[in-house]
Amino acid sequence: MKRILSLSIIGLFVGLSQHLSAQQIPLYSNYFFTPYIYNPAQSGTSGSTELSAMYRRQWEGVQGAPQTAAIALNGNIGSDNVGYSVYGFNDEAGIIQTYGFYGAYAYHVQLSENNFLSFGLAGGFMNSGLNQAAINASSTGDPVLSGDFSGRGLFDINTGINLRLGNFQIGAAVPQLLGSPVRFVNQPDLEATYQTFRHYMFNTQYDFEIVPDRTTLSPMVMIRAAENVPVMVDAGAMLDLKNLFFVGAMYRSNYAVTGNLGFHINDQLTVGYAYDFSTNQYSANLGSTQEIMLTWRFGSNSSVERLENEVKRMRQMDRRRSDDMEQTIEDKMEEIKDELRREYEEAKRKIEEEGQSFEDAAEDSRRDRERRQREQQQQQQRDRADKPSSTDSNLDAAGASKVQAGSKGYYVTAGVFGSEANANRKAKSLRDKGIDAGVFLDSSNNMYYVFLFKFDTYQQAQDARASNAGGRYDGGLWIKVVD
Secondary structure, eight states: OHHHHHHHHHHHHHHHHHHTGGGGSOOOSOTTSOGGGTOGGGTTOSSSEEEEEEEEEOSTTSTTOOEEEEEEEEEEESEEEEEEEEEEEEEEETTEEEEEEEEEEEEEEEEETTEEEEEEEEEEEEEEEEOGGGOOOSOTTOGGGGSOOSOEEEEEEEEEEEEEETTEEEEEEESSSSOOEEEOOOBTTBOOEEEOOOEEEEEEEEOEEEETTTEEEEEEEEEEEETTEEEEEEEEEEEEETTTEEEEEEEETTTEEEEEEEEEOSSSEEEEEEEEEEOSTTGGGSOOEEEEEEEEEESOSHHHHHHHHHHHHHHHHHHHHHHHHHHHHHHHHHHHHHHHHHHHHHHHHHHHHHOOOHHHHHHHHHHHHHHHHHHHHHHHHHHHHHSOHHHHHHHHHTBGGGSOTTSSEEEEEEEEESOHHHHHHHHHHHHHTTOOOEEEEETTTTEEEEEEEEESSHHHHHHHHHTHHHHTOOSOOEEEEEO
């Protein structure tokens, strides 16, 4: 009778373990920070090498309740295109004990600047057995309990894929791909086996950048499915203030509502806590479920972030300088208009004083301006004639029509515009005056630059600018550097 009872107890626990196959894969509440545990394709996507440790205890106060401990290392190999993760866990549920070790490899294909398609493959060893010390029987001398309960190890494979399009990502994974059986008890008259099931997991997430590089709100959904097991859906969101703390909530169908809270102690250390509020029909009889997480990052991303912020700041300054230059040009045009109006008023005054006709005065003023322009051009030609021919030759070789516009170098620039049409008009007006001029677009700030020369060194460009383009240009010039 005792033997039959012992066999029944063992069979009951083994049967439960098969029907509760959703628990074959350890359940976590902080997987937002360790997604590579479920999907190997997300290995190496965090941007740093990090070590995470987690401990989870379900249904506090219930004898034999599940508890899980895990440790994982995640990072990149050589470049951002290749990621890896190493993961080990120990999971106990009643008399069933499972432990495993996995290594994962991921390759990230860059489709465009912010879009990636990732593939992951993980292989490892998993052992499931019966914990004989946890079996409560009326007779410890029962021969059934004297058998080999250590279980058998098996090789396991996990695979996954993940697509990131900017701030949106969607992925799928298949843990326990092989679905191998494990025989718990090595006795001729007792058949107690544990069947691993192939699981299917789908995840999607979108990161709303509330404050760029500082505060992110991430709604997410994860769907779990396995043979003969109801589909389980997780839906929730995580608010992460990357320099301070994170807080989140998750609804898990037919199981619980989870609350997450954690603190980023510094650039290296993050501490997380999760509490599950059970929602199933047995919730009144189950104790609390809690989980803690520690993550340590080797090296800080602060230097990278500072560099990125400095680049952004320089681009903003360049854009502001371009805007200021365009405003300066507009102000200069207004000054010219004011000067013409003053000349007009002066001519009108002379007409009234001297009795001249207005048309004659305007014609005199026009002729006077033309005379001054001719004298100025003649003086410029004399100045150019006095300069060494080698200087003119160097300037001609670096002229706008002789170089590749927009290529790397130092540009002697005469104008900058937000409109391509305005830039082309400025360049044409210079060419009409016999000054070689071209236009190029700086893709970093989307501004159009009108330039006269392009040199390989800053000193050459400075000499050309200081000489007013060899005396050919009487306006303001400056140097634009294109890296």
